[in-house]
Amino acid sequence: MHDGLESGRRKLEWARRHMPILEELSGEYRRRHPLEGLTIGLATHVEAKTGILVETLVKAGARVILAASDPMSTQDDVNAALSAQKHIISYAERGLSRDEYEAALLKVLDQAPDLIIDDAAELATRLHAKRPGLLRKVAGSAEQTTTGVYRLKAMEAKGALKIPAYAVNDTPMKRYFDNVHGTGESSLANIAIGTNLLLAGKNVVIVGYGYCGRGLAMKAKGWGAQVIVTEVDPRKALQAIMDGFHVMRLDSAARIGDFFITATGNINVISKRHMARMKDGAVLANAGHFDVEISLADLRETATSWNDVREGITEYILQRGKRLYLLAAGRLVNLTSPAAMGHPIEVMDQTFGVQLASAVHLYENRDKLEPRVYQVPDEVDMMVARIKLRTLNVEIDDLTVEQRRYLKTWVFD
Numbered sequence: 486m487h488d489g490l491e492s493g494r495r496k497l498e499w500a501r502r503h504m505p506i507l508e509e510l511s512g513e514y515r516r517r518h519p520l521e522g523l524t525i526g527l528a529t530h531v532e533a534k535t536g537i538l539v540e541t542l543v544k545a546g547a548r549v550i551l552a553a554s555d556p557m558s559t560q561d562d563v564n565a566a567l568s569a570q571k572h573i574i575s576y577a578e579r580g581l582s583r584d585e586y587e588a589a590l591l592k593v594l595d596q597a598p599d600l601i602i603d604d605a606a607e608l609a610t611r612l613h614a615k616r617p618g619l620l621r622k623v624a625g626s627a628e629q630t631t632t633g634v635y636r637l638k639a640m641e642a643k644g645a646l647k648i649p650a651y652a653v654n655d656t657p658m659k660r661y662f663d664n665v666h667g668t669g670e671s672s673l674a675n676i677a678i679g680t681n682l683l684l685a686g687k688n689v690v691i692v693g694y695g696y697c698g699r700g701l702a703m704k705a706k707g708w709g710a711q712v713i714v715t716e717v718d719p720r721k722a723l724q725a726i727m728d729g730f731h732v733m734r735l736d737s738a739a740r741i742g743d744f745f746i747t748a749t750g751n752i753n754v755i756s757k758r759h760m761a762r763m764k765d766g767a768v769l770a771n772a773g774h775f776d777v778e779i780s781l782a783d784l785r786e787t788a789t790s791w792n793d794v795r796e797g798i799t800e801y802i803l804q805r806g807k808r809l810y811l812l813a814a815g816r817l818v819n820l821t822s823p824a825a826m827g828h829p830i831e832v833m834d835q836t837f838g839v840q841l842a843s844a845v846h847l848y849e850n851r852d853k854l855e856p857r858v859y860q861v862p863d864e865v866d867m868m869v870a871r872i873k874l875r876t877l878n879v880e881i882d883d884l885t886v887e888q889r890r891y892l893k894t895w896v897f898d
C-alpha cells in the first residue's frame with residue numbers, strides 16, 4: 486500500500502476517535518440522508534479533521550468535491566486517503582502555485598455544486614465573479630471564517646450577493662472556541678516548535694485583539710510571556726487592558742517585541758516603518774487568514790538579502806546586519822508551518838459540528854431564504870452545544886417554568 490495513503494488513514498482514524506460530535510451527527514445523517522444526491526463544493530484546509538467532515542457529508546448522502554483554502558495547508562497523505570474513497574473528488578495538493586490554486590477552486594465550481602461549504606468565501610466569491618451561470622443551482626453557502634463573513638457582508642452591502650449564506654463563523658460554538666482557543670493554542674505551539682525558542686519572559690506582541698487575538702494573548706500569558714496588544718478599535722483596546730495586557734501603538738511595540746503575531750484579517754498591519762524599528766532577531770508570524778497582514782513587499786524592500794535558515798523560517802537581513810525572522814512565509818502559522826496540524830481536534834469537532842448542522846439547515850430551508858448573510862439559527866448552535874456537553878458527561882440545570890415566565894415579564898404586581 487502507498488505509504489502516504491496508510492499514514493493518511495491513520496491520521497483520519499486518530500481524528501475520528503476525538504470527534505464525538507461529528508460521530509453523533511453522522512449516526513443521525515446516515516439514517517435520514519438529508520443531503521442525499523447533492524454535490525457539495527468544499528473549500529477547506531485539507532487535513533485529518535476536515536477529512537472527517539468530508540466523510541460525514543458523504544454519510545449524509547452527498548458527493549463532495551474539494552479544494553484547498555490555502556496553497557500550503559494540504560496534508561497530502563490525508564488527501565490521498567480521502568481521494569481513495571467513493572463520492573469524494575479532491576483537487577487539493579500541498580504547494581500549489583497561485584494559478585494551480587485558482588484552477589482547483591474553479592474545478593470545484595465546474596462540478597456544479599448544489600451547496601457550498603466555504604472558507605474565506607474562496608468558492609462563493611469565484612462563483613459570483615467567474616461562474617455566474619452556475620449561481621442558480623447553488624442553494625447557499627455555509628461560511629466558516631471571519632474573513633469570509635467580511636467578504637460576504639461586503640457583497641451583500643453592494644447588492645452583489647446572489648445566494649443565501651450562513652455566517653457559521655459568528656456562532657458562539659465556533660467563535661468562542663475555534664477562534665479563541667484553537668487559534669491560540671495551535672499558533673503558539675507551531676511558533677514554539679518551529680523556532681525551538683522560549684516564549685516565557687519574552688515580549689510577545691499580539692496585533693489585533695479580536696477573538697483570535699484574545700486567545701493568542703491569553704495563551705501567551707499562560708506560557709509566561711509579557712504580552713503587548715495593539716489595536717485600532719478603542720473598545721477592544723480597553724478590553725485588552727482590563728484583561729491585564731499592555732496596550733500601545735505598534736510603532737512603540739515594534740521597538741520592544743521579541744515575537745509579533747498578527748490576527749487582524751487586515752492588510753499590511755506590520756509594514757516597513759515597524760520593521761525598521763524592530764530589534765535584531767525579532768520573530769514575525771501571522772495567524773490571520775491571508776498572507777497579507779505582514780507586508781511581504783515591505784520586508785523584501787527593507788532587506789538587503791533573505792534566505793531560508795530552517796524549514797518554515799526565512800531570515801531577512803536588513804541594513805547594519807539586523808535580522809528579522811518570518812515564519813511560514815507569512816501564511817497562517819498554525820496551518821502552514823512545517824509541523825502544522827491546524828487547530829486541536831476537539832475544537833474542530835465543534836466547528837464542523839456547527840458547519841455541518843448549518844449546511845443541512847440551510848439546504849432544508851432553502852425555499853425560505855433570500856440572498857443575504859444570515860446568522861445561523863440559535864437552535865442549531867444550541868443543539869451542537871448540547872451534544873458536546875453530553876460527550877463531556879456534564880449536566881447543566883434547566884430553567885423552571887416560573888423562571889422562564891419571570892424572564893419574559895415586564896409588568897410586576
Ligand code: NAI
Pocket residue numbers: 630631632633663664668692693694695696697698715716717718721748749750751754772773774775817818819820828
Ligand atoms: P475579529 O474581527 O474578531 O478581530 C480582528 C481584530 O483586529 C479587530 O478587533 C480589529 O479591530 C483588529 N484590527 C484590524 N486592523 C488592525 C490593525 N491595523 N492593527 C491592529 N488591530 C487591527 O476577527 P477574528 O475572528 O479574531 O479573526 C481574525 C483573522 O483570523 C481573520 O482573518 C480570520 O479569518 C482568521 N482566523 C484564523 C484562524 C486560524 O486558524 N489561524 C481561525 C479563525 C480565524
